[in-house]
Structure formats: structure tokens, C-alpha cells
Amino acid sequence: MPPHEGLALYQAAVQAAATSGPLLEIGSYCGKSTIYLAAAARAASTRAASTRAASTRDTAAPVITLDHHRGSEEHQPGWEYHDPDLVDPVTGRIDTLPVLRRVLATAGVEDTVTVIVGDSATVAAIWATPLALLFIDGGHTDAAAQADYHGWAPHLRPGGLLVIHDVFEDPADGGQAPYRIFRTALDRDGFHQVAATGSLRVLQRGETVQSGTPANSAAVGPAGSSPPSKTARVAGSPASAASASSTAPAVQEVRSSGHTARSGTT
Numbered sequence: 001m002p003p004h005e006g007l008a009l010y011q012a013a014v015q016a017a018a019t020s021g022p023l024l025e026i027g028s029y030c031g032k033s034t035i036y037l038a039a040a041a042r043a044a045s046t047r048a049a050s051t052r053a054a055s056t057r058d059t060a061a062p063v064i065t066l067d068h069h070r071g072s073e074e075h076q077p078g079w080e081y082h083d084p085d086l087v088d089p090v091t092g093r094i095d096t097l098p099v100l101r102r103v104l105a106t107a108g109v110e111d112t113v114t115v116i117v118g119d120s121a122t123v124a125a126i127w128a129t130p131l132a133l134l135f136i137d138g139g140h141t142d143a144a145a146q147a148d149y150h151g152w153a154p155h156l157r158p159g160g161l162l163v164i165h166d167v168f169e170d171p172a173d174g175g176q177a178p179y180r181i182f183r184t185a186l187d188r189d190g191f192h193q194v195a196a197t198g199s200l201r202v203l204q205r206g207e208t209v210q211s212g213t214p215a216n217s218a219a220v221g222p223a224g225s226s227p228p229s230k231t232a233r234v235a236g237s238p239a240s241a242a243s244a245s246s247t248a249p250a251v252q253e254v255r256s257s258g259h260t261a262r263s264g265t266t
């Protein structure tokens with residue numbers, strides 16, 4: 001995730017964190033986007049405390065980050081963005097959880113972030129708390145993106161923010177699975193777009209939830225798997241992130257796993 005998209009996520013999260021409900025991320029990977037969310041939750045809390053806004057929270061909104069930590073398709077051996085350093089020597093499988101925990105500890109946000117290790121659809125099926133913000137950045141096959149959207153969007157409270165990463169309108173720029181759920185949210189489910197930065201889209205759920213919400217509708221069934229979009233894995237750029245905004249979180253050198261435009265890099 002490049003800094004300008006991270007800051008757009010941060011700004012959306014500041015807005016959402018001033019309301020009620022947790023901020024939930026699908027796709028922790030090594031924690032880069034999680035830090036933006038945690039910094040936003042804290043900034044909103046500090047702002048509310050300084051203005052003594054009785055109607056807003058005085059403790060940071062909980063940030064929940066969810067991942068099975070086995071990596072997406074593009075992280076597996078033989079794929080372009082496989083990182084052998086992330087393979088557990090005992091199981092022989094990708095395991096990003098230790099890196100995530102180290103990143104959150106180093107950033108000093110462990111008290112703000114709750115880590116859930118599990119499959120997105122499985123956790124969605126037992127989730128019960130209305131969300132202030134939902135950030136979808138998990139698997140990028142059609143099956144994965146559809147499962148994330150249909151499983152989690154119903155948990156977003158009216159007026160809540162839905163943020164989707166790697167939305168490419170032009171198939172020449174990247175995989176279309178995130179774009180398809182973005183279109184479903186806009187065209188069918190009563191969301192409207194409030195911001196677009198790079199491949200990051202911020203949508204807001206209408207205050208009145210549509211009758212055909214994803215949870216109650218079998219429409220737009222997940223298609224078969226399609227190849228994930230191209231990705232680039234580069235280290236974060238704390239200098240550029242910090243210079244982009246005086247309120248920007250200090251993102252350390254965190255592994256980035258953004259799916260990106262074929263012509264660009266994260």
C-alpha cells in the first residue's frame with residue numbers, strides 16, 4: 001500500500017472512529033495498513049478528548065485485524081510475491097503472524113489492535129457487532145472478494161464506511177475482483193462513494209440499509225476463481241508517508257503486499 005493510499009485509509013478511519021463501533025480489516029498481512037487504522041483510532045480519540053465532545057468516544061475505537069496468515073495466492077511458492085522469509089520451517093507454510101505481532105509491538109499499538117487469526121468467511125458468520133468501518137484487502141480471487149463482501153458488508157452499520165483496496169476500473173490495470181464488489185456496493189446495496197485515492201475506494205452505507213443487503217440475498221453469486229491481480233512487495237516508505245501529512249502515522253519498514261496496477265508499484 002503506497003503512502004497516499006495509506007493516508008486515505010487513515011483519513012476515512014479517523015472519520016469512522018469518531019462514531020461508534022469497531023474498525024475491522026480483512027487482510028492484516030504484516031500490519032502496514034493496520035498501523036494506519038490504529039493511528040487513526042488514536043487520533044480520533046485524542047481529538048474527542050481535547051474538545052471534550054461528550055457525544056464522542058474518549059477511548060480509541062477498537063481496531064480488529066483479521067487474517068489466516070497463510071498468505072494469498074500470490075504469496076505462495078512459485079508466485080511472484082512469495083517471500084521465503086515468511087515460511088514457517090516447521091510447517092513449510094506461510095506464516096505472517098509473528099511478523100505482524102512484531103510490527104504492532106514495535107509501533108506501540110498492541111493496546112489498540114485486536115488480532116484475529118482465522119478465515120474471513122468463518123469469522124463473518126459468527127460476528128455480531130455493528131462496524132463503523134470495514135476495510136476489505138484480503139484474497140483477490142473472485143471467490144475470496146465475494147465472500148469477504150457478502151460475509152462482512154451486512155455487519156457495517158448504517159452510515160458506516162466501506163473501504164476497498166485494489167479497485168481497478170480498467171482490467172489492463174489489475175484484477176477485477178475488488179472492482180466487482182465495489183460495483184455491487186454502489187449499484188445494488190445502497191452505498192455511495194465518498195473518496196477515491198489510487199486504487200483505494202471509500203464508500204458510505206446509506207443510513208437506511210437496503211432490503212437486498214448482501215447477507216439476505218443470494219444475488220451476485222461468487223464466480224469461480226480468477227487469477228489475482230499483479231502485486232508488488234516493497235518496503236514501506238516512512239519518509240514519504242510522514243511528509244504527506246503532519247498527522248500521518250509513522251509507518252515503519254513494514255512488508256507491503258498491495259495488489260497494484262500493472263504499470264505501478266506500491
Ligand SMILES: C[S@@+](CC[C@H](N)C(=O)[O-])C[C@H]1O[C@@H](n2cnc3c(N)ncnc32)[C@H](O)[C@@H]1O
Pocket residue numbers: 001026027028029030031032033034066067068069070071072096118119120121137138139144255256257258259
Ligand atoms: C493483500 S494482503 C493484505 C495487505 C495488508 N492489508 C497491507 O496493506 O499491508 C492479503 C492478506 O489476506 C489474507 N487472506 C486471504 N484470504 C483470506 C481469508 N479467506 N481469510 C483470512 N485472510 C485471508 C492473506 O493471508 C494476506 O495476508
